[in-house]
Structures are given as structure tokens and as C-alpha cells.
Amino acid sequence: MTSKAGPSPLRDRRFRWYFASRAIDLLGNMMGGIALSFAVLTVSDSPEALGAVLAAHSIPMVLLLLVGGVLADRFGRTLVIQLSNVTAGTTALVIAILVITGNAQVWELIALEAVNGVAAAAGQPALAGLVPQLAPEGSLQQANALNGLLRNITLVFGPAIGGALVVGVGPGWAIAIDAGTYFVAAALLLPIKLPPPPARGAGDSIVRDLRTGWTFFRTTSWLWIIVLAFGVLNALSSGGFSTLGPPLAKSTEIGVDGWALIVSAGALGLVCTSLVLLRLPLRRPLLLGMLGCAVYSIQMIALGTTTELAVLMAAAFVAGAGIEIFGLGWDLAMQEHVPPDMLSRVYSYDMLGSFVAIPAGQLLFGPLGGSFGLQRMILLAGIAYAAVSLLTLLSGSVRGMTRAPVRSTTSAPAS
Structure with a gap:
């Protein structure tokens, strides 16, 4: 940076x-x-x-x-x-x-x-x-950081x-x-x-557009590796933290009020990091982003090992900071390395692959927590989250990606 x-x-x-x-x-x-x-x-x-x-x-x-x-x-x-x-x-x-x-x-x-x-x-x-x-x-990073700041403030x-x-x-x-x-x-x-989208030929159908987007997706290694990883990561976080966290809080001294403080601490981490990233450019967006994901696992690892509220709030704050770094890094990677005329299509493949396993995590972790213990399953989810995040860095396309040269994406200044 x-x-x-x-x-x-x-x-x-x-x-x-x-x-x-x-x-x-x-x-x-x-x-x-x-x-x-x-x-x-x-x-x-x-x-x-x-x-x-x-x-x-x-x-x-x-x-x-x-x-x-x-x-x-x-x-x-x-x-x-x-x-x-x-x-x-x-x-x-x-x-x-x-x-x-x-x-x-x-x-x-x-x-x-x-x-x-x-x-x-x-x-x-x-x-x-x-x-x-x-x-x-x-100003692409600043634009995305402002978006993140806005999203995080409304989240609070x-x-x-x-x-x-x-x-x-x-x-x-x-x-x-x-x-x-x-x-x-x-x-x-x-x-x-804005300028109109590129003109389409007579043979350009929705199916053909989907195939073009899919071809780019499957042949771009950093893209499908991260989306595949997030299919797993989102299942782990939705199951390990969002599904098992509230019942653990309710059944321990953390309590409902304590759980609200933990969630608020995470949101504060998001907001503070958004402000920092307005000033500190990410030169290696995916390397730093996936390290941020590994940091996010601290939240689940802490919840799986302690019920001390101060520790859990600190871990949630750090986790919020880590996942905000990933969010910005991912948007920069997509917006700078995907052709502009297919960016929305590629984002849709990203969203589908990332979201599809969330219900599986929500459905599986409840019974697993009941059978093996809430804290044990939260801890295992946290360890797995860190491992999957770091495994993506074995790919040179993920680890080595740098910011692309500035390209003009607007038709004219509009001040």
C-alpha cells in the first residue's frame, strides 16, 4: 500500500x-x-x-x-x-x-x-x-471505498x-x-x-451472451478460483457465525445484548476500514483481499474458544476490517481486469457461485451444532475459513495480480 x-x-x-x-x-x-x-x-x-x-x-x-x-x-x-x-x-x-x-x-x-x-x-x-x-x-478505488463506506454506515x-x-x-x-x-x-x-451499449448483431441472443460470459469466467483462473472459494466461505460464515452464533450467545453469558455488541463491533470495523481505504491504495488487490478473508476467520475462531465479550468484540472489529479489504480488492480486480462490455454478466456469475451455497450452510450447521456442540462447530468453521482463504494464494494468478493501468471508462468529464 x-x-x-x-x-x-x-x-x-x-x-x-x-x-x-x-x-x-x-x-x-x-x-x-x-x-x-x-x-x-x-x-x-x-x-x-x-x-x-x-x-x-x-x-x-x-x-x-x-x-x-x-x-x-x-x-x-x-x-x-x-x-x-x-x-x-x-x-x-x-x-x-x-x-x-x-x-x-x-x-x-x-x-x-x-x-x-x-x-x-x-x-x-x-x-x-x-x-x-x-x-x-x-479514482476507481476511491469510488469503491466510498460505496463501501456508504453501505457500512447504512448497515449500522x-x-x-x-x-x-x-x-x-x-x-x-x-x-x-x-x-x-x-x-x-x-x-x-x-x-x-452514458454512452449506449455496443450495438448487437442479428445473431446475438441472450444465450450467446451467457455463453460468452461463461467462457471468460471459466478461462480466467483468478476469477473462478475466488468464486469457487467463496462458495465454501459463504457457507462456512453463514452456518458457523450467523446460524450458530446467536443460539450460542443466548445460551451463555454473552447474551442477546452481547451478541448485538459483537455485530456492532464488526460493523464499526467495516466503517473504519472504508475510511482508511479512501487514502491507502491496494496495489495487490487479491493478495491483500484473501489475507483479509483469513483475518475474518478470527471472529469465528474467537467465538469457538471463548465467551469473553471484550475479546469477541475486538475479534469482530478486526474481522470487519479484513472482509472490507477483500470487498474493495475484489471490486478492483473485477472492474480493472474484466472487459467493460461484459462486466455485469461476469458479476452475475460471481454472485451466483458465491451465493448458491449459503442455504446449505444455514441448513447443515444447525444439526451439526446440536450433535457436536455449538462452539466446536464454530471453531471448525473458523479454521476451515482461514485454510480455504490461504489456499487460494497458491494460485499465481491470485497472488500476483496487480492493479491495471488506468483506463478511461467515462465518455467525458462531468463536473
């Missing part, structure tokens, strides 16, 4: 519009997740009903990510994001009306969340591919605001406010003008 910083992306008018849109969008998402959960519980007290509604969103999102990546590369990322936001805002508004009027039924919420999941499948790859089109030359405050709205005005009105944020976020992208 070096302390030399690039120009601030916020000097660019288009990036400022994007950043404002993203801020509103992220805040709405964080609030909306809390509001939706309690809205479902007002319709049915059944945990199975809540699980069904949440799954109705995640399943189509995962299944259609690849198509979403193709649409973003074909029709323009801002347009796809706007359509995704308007669709999500409309479904949220219908849910809000049903809940407020007392007419909501679980099957209706499932159907509406499925539509919302389809919209998310289109929007996520488009969002991932938009940043390098808007960041001024030489968004759920609290959502909870306050649920208590203050009720879950239905909280979802209505969430719906409004989608429409505002879409409108804020209107001033952004």
Missing part, C-alpha cells in the same frame, strides 16, 4: 447523482428488511410463513442473476437499475397497502416478494457494473431506523416509506447520461 490518494469521485457530477441514489436505495433496503419481517408477523405468527416470504425473494433472485447480468450489458446499466427500482417500489407499495388495510394474506406477500426478487436479480449485476463507468480516471443505522418506524408508525407505513425510497433512487439516476 501507499498513502498517495487519487482524485475524489464526488467532484464528478454524474457520480454525485449516483451516490445520492445509492444512499437512498441502501437506506431503504436496510429499513425495508426489518419492516417486512414484522409485517409478515402481523399477518401470521408462524416462523414458517416468514421463512417462505423471505425465500420467495431470494430464490428467483439467485436463479435469474445470470439473465440480469445479460440485460444490464445489453440495455444499459442505469436503465436496468431504474426499472428494477420502479418494480421493487411498486411491489413494496402494494404490500404496504395490503398491510395497512388489514387485507394482507401470506400467499399475496409471497407472490409480491417473488416479483421483487426478479427485480433484484436484474438490478444487482447492473449496480456492480456501473461504478467503473462513472468513476473519473484514477438502517435497521435501527427501520425498527423505530415499525414501532412508531407500524410495519405497513414503514414499508410504504421504503417503497418511496425506490422511486426516489430511480429518479436520481435520470440526470446521468
Whole structure:
């Protein structure tokens, strides 16, 4: 790393519009997740009903990510994001009306969340591919670090605001406010003008676009190695930390309040590291990123060996710092080493491979923790997480990747 910083992306008018849109969008998402959960519980007290509604969103999102990546590369990322936001805002508004009027039924919420999941499948790859089109030359790391800082701040405050709205005005009105944020976020992208996507030939179909993206993915060793690793890493963290951590806290002196402090310490680590990375460029994005992943395992290793709250909070802070370094390193690797015209498609393959095993971790670690002990399984998950992270560095393409030369991704300065 070096302390030399690039120009601030916020000097660019288009990036400022994007950043404002993203801020509103992220805040709405964080609030909306809390509001939706309690809205479902007002319709049915059944945990199975809540699980069904949440799954109705995640399943189509995962299944259609690849198509979403193709649409973003074909029709323009801002347009796809706007359509995704308007669709999500409309479904949220219908849910809000049903809940407020007392007419909501679980099957209706499932159907509406499925539509919302389809919209998310289109929007996520488009969002991932938009940043390098808007960041001024030489400021790609700063643009991604600002995005990370924004995401982490909303991660800290968004759920609290959502909870306050649920208590203050009720879950239905909280979802209505969430719906409004989608429409505002879409409108804020209107001033952004980008060159149209490359013209497509008569034989260019969605299937052909998918094949082109897949060919790049499978022939790029650093790419498939990291995605394969994260298929395992996400299963380990979702199972070992997110699934087994809360019941361990509840059954020990850590307690529910202690668990909240641990999660908050991790979020603070994310925020602080985002601020640091605005000034310290990553010259070896994947080497430092995968070392950051290995550091993230400290959180699970500590939880698997002690219930001392101060130690666990410190470990969570360090873990948050480590995973934030990976997040920035990964975005830089993707945005600088993947051709711009297929970036959203490649991101969609990344998301699919990284997300697909999360339910397996959530389902497997519960029974394993019950059979072999919660702390033992959390510790094993932490050790495995560190081992998988470090094994990726055996690849020269991962270990040796450096930052690419600056390339122009915007059509003209827009200050």
C-alpha cells in the first residue's frame, strides 16, 4: 500500500447523482428488511410463513442473476437499475397497502416478494457494473471505498431506523416509506447520461451472451478460483457465525445484548476500514483481499474458544476490517481486469457461485451444532475459513495480480 490518494469521485457530477441514489436505495433496503419481517408477523405468527416470504425473494433472485447480468450489458446499466427500482417500489407499495388495510394474506406477500426478487436479480449485476463507468480516471478505488463506506454506515443505522418506524408508525407505513425510497433512487439516476451499449448483431441472443460470459469466467483462473472459494466461505460464515452464533450467545453469558455488541463491533470495523481505504491504495488487490478473508476467520475462531465479550468484540472489529479489504480488492480486480462490455454478466456469475451455497450452510450447521456442540462447530468453521482463504494464494494468478493501468471508462468529464 501507499498513502498517495487519487482524485475524489464526488467532484464528478454524474457520480454525485449516483451516490445520492445509492444512499437512498441502501437506506431503504436496510429499513425495508426489518419492516417486512414484522409485517409478515402481523399477518401470521408462524416462523414458517416468514421463512417462505423471505425465500420467495431470494430464490428467483439467485436463479435469474445470470439473465440480469445479460440485460444490464445489453440495455444499459442505469436503465436496468431504474426499472428494477420502479418494480421493487411498486411491489413494496402494494404490500404496504395490503398491510395497512388489514387485507394482507401470506400467499399475496409471497407472490409480491417473488416479483421483487426478479427485480433484484436484474438490478444487482447492473449496480456492480456501473461504478467503473462513472468513476473519473484514477479514482476507481476511491469510488469503491466510498460505496463501501456508504453501505457500512447504512448497515449500522438502517435497521435501527427501520425498527423505530415499525414501532412508531407500524410495519405497513414503514414499508410504504421504503417503497418511496425506490422511486426516489430511480429518479436520481435520470440526470446521468452514458454512452449506449455496443450495438448487437442479428445473431446475438441472450444465450450467446451467457455463453460468452461463461467462457471468460471459466478461462480466467483468478476469477473462478475466488468464486469457487467463496462458495465454501459463504457457507462456512453463514452456518458457523450467523446460524450458530446467536443460539450460542443466548445460551451463555454473552447474551442477546452481547451478541448485538459483537455485530456492532464488526460493523464499526467495516466503517473504519472504508475510511482508511479512501487514502491507502491496494496495489495487490487479491493478495491483500484473501489475507483479509483469513483475518475474518478470527471472529469465528474467537467465538469457538471463548465467551469473553471484550475479546469477541475486538475479534469482530478486526474481522470487519479484513472482509472490507477483500470487498474493495475484489471490486478492483473485477472492474480493472474484466472487459467493460461484459462486466455485469461476469458479476452475475460471481454472485451466483458465491451465493448458491449459503442455504446449505444455514441448513447443515444447525444439526451439526446440536450433535457436536455449538462452539466446536464454530471453531471448525473458523479454521476451515482461514485454510480455504490461504489456499487460494497458491494460485499465481491470485497472488500476483496487480492493479491495471488506468483506463478511461467515462465518455467525458462531468463536473
